[in-house]
Amino acid sequence: PRLGKNYIRAQQHHSLLSVLPDGSRVYEFHPWEKNLALADTFVDTDVPIYDYLKELERRGENIDDYNTIWYYY
Structure with a gap:
């Protein structure tokens, strides 16, 4: 998003900041x-x-x- 190809599975390109009450996750992409x-x-x-x-x-x-989507990260 905006910065090139940052995939969720590419751990080096993002940090999990928070999990909101509705279950959505907030990420900071590097x-x-x-x-x-x-x-x-x-x-x-x-x-x-x-x-x-x-x-x-x-x-x-x-x-x-x-x-099996529950095991996706």
């Missing part, structure tokens, strides 16, 4: 080009897993197909 140029970090909030599953269900998906 620029991947930190040794090339000065760039600010970017703070963003993800979607709570439950809300994401409800949206998939609303779109007609079988949410049982996503039962």
Whole structure:
């Protein structure tokens, strides 16, 4: 987001700052080009897993197909 390709699984590119009461996580993303140029970090909030599953269900998906999503980070 804004800073290049920062993936959640790329631990070196983000820090977990907080978990909000609704289950969403707040991350600080670090620029991947930190040794090339000065760039600010970017703070963003993800979607709570439950809300994401409800949206998939609303779109007609079988949410049982996503039962392993709880182990995603």
